[in-house]
């Protein structure tokens with residue numbers, strides 16, 4: 001089961017002390033970070049003119065897709081004939097982050113009605129299984145798709161009861177909070193994959 005909020009807090013205090021700050025992640029240096037320091041305060045970046053066209057995503061133009069890498073263990077933890085769930089390579093600050101992909105190369109708008117119906121069912125199964133793990137406050141479900149063209153939906157479990165680790169900004173704490181031990185994290189992956197297999201498909205872990 002995931003570490004408790006108290007266990008995570010103890011790890012933070014052990015690392016930086018009760019009033020200490022965790023190391024700054026590189027997010028403020030990203031092009032898409034919307035604010036920048038100006039004259040001692042933070043201001044929105046200057047809006048630039050639109051590009052001629054959307055830049056190609058992975059899987060478009062001459063940028064290859066990683067379909068094969070997605071489909072196999074150790075990344076894949078569960079799959080059925082049409083869908084696959086993958087994990088990150090290593091534990092990160094959030095207790096559990098999983099991705100749901102179509103096995104065939106397609107994007108959300110390409111799903112036919114049968115695939116769309118199955119997508120809805122799997123989304124609910126995966127959300128419910130992750131949300132029922134102890135110490136999970138919420139599971140955020142996100143589909144952005146600005147980086148890769150192959151359908152991938154994020155399932156991001158956050159810890160319960162941290163008063164300011166909430167909403168879309170909870171995602172940024174993934175790079176700051178201390179990760180759980182690898183054996184705890186792998187046991188949670190197996191827990192989710194085994195319960196998904198009770199509905200359909202096979203656990204790969």
Ligand SMILES: [Zn+2]
Nearest residue numbers: 065067105150
């Ligand atoms: Zn693909």
